Amino acid sequence: MRPHVVLFGDSITEQSFKPDEWGAALANTYTRKVDVVVRGYGGYNSRWALFLLQTLLVGYSNPPVAVTIFFGANDAALLGRTSERQHVPVEEYKENIRKIVRHFKELSPTMLVVIITPPPIDEEGRNEYARSLYGDKARELSERTNEVTGVYAKQCIELAKELGVYSINLWSKMQETEGWQKKFLSDGLHLTAEGNAVVHGEVVRVFSKGGLDATQMPSDYPHHSEIDPKNLENSFLERSCKTEL
């Protein structure tokens, strides 16, 4: 049986199967080894995400072997600005992510859980994006700031340490590269192709560290070159036996 991993998060997860995006790239990295199941919900914060947990994976008879939990970009929207309906206080955010981790660990204690922090915010990029949509009517103050999003990112890292699960500090990692504002972010928040490559690279690195190294995992059936056309039964039978061992 081919295992599956779940990508649970907001728009950055929902969009991850567009060309050059990290979800599709991950599915390609794990081709014939792991199914990648996308559960991304644009605009969602961690509070709303809690309502999805019980029905998120109905139809899958086994729990996933890994999950990425990638919320926070919306929780960190500022009170008193245009996206305040999405705001979740940082203490509650941390507790919500804790509940999400607990839910997945209850499904399977051996599940590889990876908390991903929100990416950094380029406030100027957000403002340019708002002006491109609304012209002079655009709000003057960005609905998110990099500093506040950083506070949320810090909670992810602390929580991952507390719970002994993996984390990816995307907020810090991206800012290590000069010009990250335009290089990795398309509108000050969502990811460019290069930004997606960072997420893909980090997820593959952490999955590999956690025991899901695509280069070491068996493919689900024999490679075509291993098939003996004169002895098909054995070609497929041997493989099933090997897999069962």
Next chain:
Amino acid sequence: MRPHVVLFGDSITEQSFKPDEWGAALANTYTRKVDVVVRGYGGYNSRWALFLLQTLLVGYSNPPVAVTIFFGANDAALLGRTSERQHVPVEEYKENIRKIVRHFKELSPTMLVVIITPPPIDEEGRNEYARSLYGDKARELSERTNEVTGVYAKQCIELAKELGVYSINLWSKMQETEGWQKKFLSDGLHLTAEGNAVVHGEVVRVFSKGGLDATQMPSDYPHHSEIDPKNLENSFLERSCKTEL
């Protein structure tokens, strides 16, 4: 519960989650509506594919709502040339595809089954590709011809009519466009980004005709703008009720 569709085929299916490829594009078209499960096996012919059927979807508690069956490019490899081990006689090919269709229809009689013909072959493209790999040692005669692959494609269409299932005549469709050899094929057989766009467009068209129109299907949870932050329980409860109706 979110339904799933299965893409069952050879390398053109296996590679379909690379950037700009048709599987990832399909997953993006059906985001939050349908899970796309890839079961592509590079180099496989329809004879070898039969050995996978019984274990192909272990772990999924329900049958898929749709399947694409996309074999034939390897079956049509010519006897007496370099890929002859993959060759399957055309009468057997048709019977193998019939068995595959029957298998899926037995899982669920309402399943939307789509047989996709192999793409056309650009023999000169195949030879260029062989020379790029083996230089002067490359074989002089293409291991596939467009004419023979066309005979296999014809069987797909006939079979689909016999069985009353959908089909996509990729072999014919691509050849309607001038310069299809380089426009749609990267090595005389596999697909360019534009070739992938043709497959994506055709699959979406046929899925829509068969009742899986992404623009008409409900998303699996409310859109974030429909969530009432002051009445979360109701926002999510109402939606579940609607979905059950």
